[in-house]
Amino acid sequence: MMKKIIALIATLGLTIGLSTVFAGEGDLAKGVTTFKSKCAYCHSLIVQDKKISSATSGPDLTGIASVRPNEYLRIYMVNPDKGRKDFKDIYEKELKGKYNMKMPRIALSDADIDNIIATLK
Numbered sequence: 001m002m003k004k005i006i007a008l009i010a011t012l013g014l015t016i017g018l019s020t021v022f023a024g025e026g027d028l029a030k031g032v033t034t035f036k037s038k039c040a041y042c043h044s045l046i047v048q049d050k051k052i053s054s055a056t057s058g059p060d061l062t063g064i065a066s067v068r069p070n071e072y073l074r075i076y077m078v079n080p081d082k083g084r085k086d087f088k089d090i091y092e093k094e095l096k097g098k099y100n101m102k103m104p105r106i107a108l109s110d111a112d113i114d115n116i117i118a119t120l121k
Protein backbone atom coordinates (compact mmCIF):
# COMPACT_ATOMS: atom_id res chain seq x y z
CA MET A 1 0.00 0.00 0.00
CA MET A 2 2.64 2.48 1.10
CA LYS A 3 4.74 1.66 -1.95
CA LYS A 4 1.77 2.31 -4.22
CA ILE A 5 1.14 5.67 -2.61
CA ILE A 6 4.76 6.64 -2.98
CA ALA A 7 4.72 5.57 -6.64
CA LEU A 8 1.56 7.59 -7.20
CA ILE A 9 3.04 10.67 -5.60
CA ALA A 10 6.20 10.25 -7.67
CA THR A 11 4.17 9.97 -10.89
CA LEU A 12 2.08 13.00 -10.04
CA GLY A 13 5.18 14.99 -9.13
CA LEU A 14 6.79 14.09 -12.43
CA THR A 15 3.67 14.94 -14.44
CA ILE A 16 3.22 18.29 -12.74
CA GLY A 17 6.93 18.99 -13.04
CA LEU A 18 7.00 18.23 -16.76
CA SER A 19 3.85 20.14 -17.59
CA THR A 20 5.34 23.17 -15.83
CA VAL A 21 8.51 22.87 -17.88
CA PHE A 22 6.60 22.58 -21.16
CA ALA A 23 3.83 25.08 -20.40
CA GLY A 24 3.42 27.51 -23.28
CA GLU A 25 6.15 25.82 -25.26
CA GLY A 26 5.54 25.29 -28.93
CA ASP A 27 5.59 22.08 -30.90
CA LEU A 28 8.91 21.77 -32.71
CA ALA A 29 7.69 19.51 -35.55
CA LYS A 30 4.72 21.78 -36.31
CA GLY A 31 7.00 24.80 -36.10
CA VAL A 32 9.30 23.32 -38.74
CA THR A 33 6.32 22.71 -41.05
CA THR A 34 5.06 26.28 -40.63
CA PHE A 35 8.57 27.67 -41.03
CA LYS A 36 8.96 25.77 -44.30
CA SER A 37 5.73 27.17 -45.71
CA LYS A 38 5.98 30.77 -44.45
CA CYS A 39 9.58 31.69 -43.67
CA ALA A 40 11.98 29.39 -45.54
CA TYR A 41 11.63 31.42 -48.73
CA CYS A 42 13.72 34.18 -47.14
CA HIS A 43 15.46 32.81 -44.03
CA SER A 44 17.97 30.06 -43.47
CA LEU A 45 17.53 27.80 -40.46
CA ILE A 46 19.22 24.77 -38.93
CA VAL A 47 17.28 22.82 -36.27
CA GLN A 48 19.08 20.14 -34.27
CA ASP A 49 21.83 19.87 -36.89
CA LYS A 50 19.29 19.49 -39.68
CA LYS A 51 19.21 22.09 -42.44
CA ILE A 52 15.65 23.33 -42.88
CA SER A 53 16.43 26.14 -45.31
CA SER A 54 19.39 28.01 -46.77
CA ALA A 55 17.67 31.13 -48.15
CA THR A 56 19.53 34.43 -47.75
CA SER A 57 17.05 37.25 -48.49
CA GLY A 58 16.75 37.77 -44.73
CA PRO A 59 19.00 36.94 -41.76
CA ASP A 60 19.86 33.39 -40.70
CA LEU A 61 17.45 32.61 -37.85
CA THR A 62 19.32 29.63 -36.38
CA GLY A 63 19.30 30.01 -32.58
CA ILE A 64 17.90 33.55 -32.80
CA ALA A 65 15.61 32.91 -29.81
CA SER A 66 18.64 32.66 -27.55
CA VAL A 67 19.96 36.09 -28.54
CA ARG A 68 16.78 38.16 -28.94
CA PRO A 69 13.98 38.82 -26.44
CA ASN A 70 10.91 36.63 -26.81
CA GLU A 71 8.58 39.62 -27.08
CA TYR A 72 10.64 41.04 -29.94
CA LEU A 73 10.42 37.78 -31.90
CA ARG A 74 6.66 37.53 -31.35
CA ILE A 75 6.07 41.06 -32.58
CA TYR A 76 8.56 40.91 -35.44
CA MET A 77 6.99 37.83 -37.01
CA VAL A 78 3.55 39.35 -37.46
CA ASN A 79 4.25 43.08 -37.47
CA PRO A 80 7.83 43.87 -38.43
CA ASP A 81 7.13 47.62 -38.61
CA LYS A 82 6.19 47.60 -34.94
CA GLY A 83 9.22 45.42 -34.18
CA ARG A 84 11.56 47.90 -35.89
CA LYS A 85 9.99 50.76 -33.94
CA ASP A 86 9.60 49.17 -30.48
CA PHE A 87 13.04 47.56 -30.61
CA LYS A 88 14.86 50.32 -32.43
CA ASP A 89 18.22 49.49 -30.80
CA ILE A 90 18.20 45.93 -32.12
CA TYR A 91 16.93 46.95 -35.56
CA GLU A 92 19.46 49.70 -36.13
CA LYS A 93 22.40 47.69 -34.87
CA GLU A 94 21.62 44.30 -36.38
CA LEU A 95 19.38 44.66 -39.43
CA LYS A 96 19.10 48.13 -40.89
CA GLY A 97 20.60 48.44 -44.37
CA LYS A 98 21.86 44.85 -44.44
CA TYR A 99 19.19 43.33 -46.67
CA ASN A 100 17.80 44.29 -50.06
CA MET A 101 14.22 43.87 -48.94
CA LYS A 102 12.05 44.35 -45.90
CA MET A 103 10.35 41.61 -43.97
CA PRO A 104 6.64 41.57 -44.89
CA ARG A 105 3.79 41.17 -42.41
CA ILE A 106 2.88 37.50 -42.05
CA ALA A 107 -0.42 36.13 -40.76
CA LEU A 108 0.29 33.69 -37.90
CA SER A 109 -1.83 32.39 -35.02
CA ASP A 110 -0.47 32.46 -31.45
CA ALA A 111 0.07 28.71 -31.70
CA ASP A 112 2.02 29.17 -34.97
CA ILE A 113 4.21 31.73 -33.22
CA ASP A 114 4.88 29.41 -30.24
CA ASN A 115 5.68 26.56 -32.60
CA ILE A 116 8.04 28.66 -34.72
CA ILE A 117 9.81 29.98 -31.61
CA ALA A 118 10.48 26.37 -30.61
CA THR A 119 12.48 26.01 -33.85
CA LEU A 120 14.52 29.14 -33.17
CA LYS A 121 16.05 28.06 -29.84
Ligand code: HEC
Binds near residue numbers: 058064
Ligand atom coordinates in the same frame (compact mmCIF):
# COMPACT_ATOMS: atom_id res chain seq x y z
C1 HEC B 1 9.84 37.75 -48.13
C2 HEC B 1 10.95 37.49 -47.25
C3 HEC B 1 10.70 37.14 -45.80
C4 HEC B 1 9.81 36.22 -45.29
C5 HEC B 1 8.83 35.34 -46.05
C6 HEC B 1 10.03 36.20 -43.87
N1 HEC B 1 10.99 37.11 -43.52
FE1 HEC B 1 11.71 37.47 -41.66
N2 HEC B 1 12.94 38.92 -42.37
C7 HEC B 1 13.11 39.22 -43.70
C8 HEC B 1 14.09 40.29 -43.82
C9 HEC B 1 14.58 40.89 -45.15
C10 HEC B 1 14.51 40.62 -42.51
C11 HEC B 1 15.54 41.67 -42.07
C12 HEC B 1 15.27 43.09 -42.49
C13 HEC B 1 13.89 43.59 -42.13
O1 HEC B 1 13.53 43.66 -40.96
O2 HEC B 1 13.15 43.91 -43.05
C14 HEC B 1 13.77 39.73 -41.62
C15 HEC B 1 13.90 39.72 -40.24
C16 HEC B 1 13.33 38.78 -39.41
C17 HEC B 1 13.56 38.69 -38.00
C18 HEC B 1 14.50 39.54 -37.18
C19 HEC B 1 15.83 38.83 -37.10
C20 HEC B 1 16.85 39.46 -36.22
O3 HEC B 1 18.05 39.15 -36.40
O4 HEC B 1 16.50 40.24 -35.32
C21 HEC B 1 12.84 37.64 -37.54
C22 HEC B 1 12.74 37.13 -36.12
C23 HEC B 1 12.13 37.09 -38.67
N3 HEC B 1 12.44 37.80 -39.80
C24 HEC B 1 11.30 36.00 -38.59
C25 HEC B 1 10.57 35.51 -39.67
C26 HEC B 1 9.66 34.39 -39.56
C27 HEC B 1 9.44 33.57 -38.30
C28 HEC B 1 9.07 34.23 -40.78
C29 HEC B 1 7.98 33.26 -41.15
C30 HEC B 1 6.80 33.28 -40.35
C31 HEC B 1 9.66 35.23 -41.66
N4 HEC B 1 10.56 35.98 -40.94
C32 HEC B 1 9.35 35.38 -43.00
C33 HEC B 1 12.45 38.64 -44.75
C34 HEC B 1 11.45 37.69 -44.66
